[in-house]
Amino acid sequence: KQEVTQIPAALSVPEGENLVLNCSFTDSAIYNLQWFRQDPGKGLTSLLLIQSSQREQTSGRLNASLDKSSGRSTLYIAASQPGDSATYLCAVIETSGSRLTFGEGTQLTVNP
Amino acid sequence: ETGVTQTPRHLVMGMTNKKSLKCEQHLGHNAMYWYKQSAKKPLELMFVYNFKEQTENNSVPSRFSPECPNSSHLFLHLHTLQPEDSALYLCASSPTALALGEQYFGPGTRLTVT
Numbered sequence: 001k002q003e004v005t006q007i008p009a010a011l012s013v014p015e016g017e018n019l020v021l022n023c024s025f026t027d028s029a030i031y032n033l034q035w036f037r038q039d040p041g042k043g044l045t046s047l048l049l050i051q052s053s054q055r056e057q058t059s060g061r062l063n064a065s066l067d068k069s070s071g072r073s074t075l076y077i078a079a080s081q082p083g084d085s086a087t088y089l090c091a092v093i094e095t096s097g098s099r100l101t102f103g104e105g106t107q108l109t110v111n112p
Numbered sequence: 113e114t115g116v117t118q119t120p121r122h123l124v125m126g127m128t129n130k131k132s133l134k135c136e137q138h139l140g141h142n143a144m145y146w147y148k149q150s151a152k153k154p155l156e157l158m159f160v161y162n163f164k165e166q167t168e169n170n171s172v173p174s175r176f177s178p179e180c181p182n183s184s185h186l187f188l189h190l191h192t193l194q195p196e197d198s199a200l201y202l203c204a205s206s207p208t209a210l211a212l213g214e215q216y217f218g219p220g221t222r223l224t225v226t
Binding site for chain 2: 004031032034036041042043044045046049089091093099100101102103104105
C-alpha cells in the first residue's frame with residue numbers, strides 16, 4: 001500500500017527566505033506526483049504536476065523535483081511571501097492509475 | 113459560477129439527522145470524487161463516479177450514500193453519523209476518471225456531528 005509522508009509537518013519562516021518542503025513515498029511505481037496548496041477552510045489548488053519521466057517542474061517562484069528511484073520529491077519556494085502561507089500537500093498517482101494518495105501536508109507560515 | 117461549488121459550506125448535525133451534501137461542477141468534466149479530510153490525517157478518497165457510474169467505493173460505511181444524477185452533480189447523503197465522521201468533505205472533478213492529475217477541487221463542506 002502506497003504511503004506518502006511529508007516533512008516537516010509545520011514550518012514558520014520570515015518573509016524573503018527560501019525554503020524546501022519534503023515529500024517521500026514508499027512505492028516508486030508512480031505515474032506522476034502532484035503538489036497542491038490548501039488555504040484554511042478551502043479546497044485544494046494544484047501547483048505543479050511532475051510526470052514520472054521528468055526530474056523537475058517550475059512555475060514562478062516554485063520548483064518541484066522528483067527522484068522516483070529514491071521515492072522523494074521536494075518543493076522549493078524562493079523568496080517566500082506572507083501570501084504563501086498555506087498547507088502544502090503532496091500526492092502521487094500509482095502506475096495502476098486508480099487514485100491519488102496524499103500526504104498529511106506541511107503547514108507553512110511566512111511572517112512579514 | 114465557474115469551477116466546482118459545494119453546499120452547504122458548514123453543517124452541524126446530530127447523530128440521528130439525515131442531511132445531504134451537494135457538489136456541482138461547471139467544467140464539463142465527466143468524473144467526480146468525494147474525499148474526506150480529517151484533522152491530522154491524509155486526504156482519503158471515498159467515492160469515484162465516471163460518466164455517472166460509480167467506479168470506486170473505498171470501503172466507506174453505508175451511513176454515507178453517494179448519488180450522481182448526471183455528470184455535473186454529485187450528492188453525499190448522510191444518516192446516523194458518528195462524531196468521528198466530523199471532517200471537511202471535499203468534492204473534485206476531472207475530465208475523466210483516468211485524468212487523475214487534472215482534478216479540480218471545491219471549497220469543501222465542514223461537517224460537525226454532535
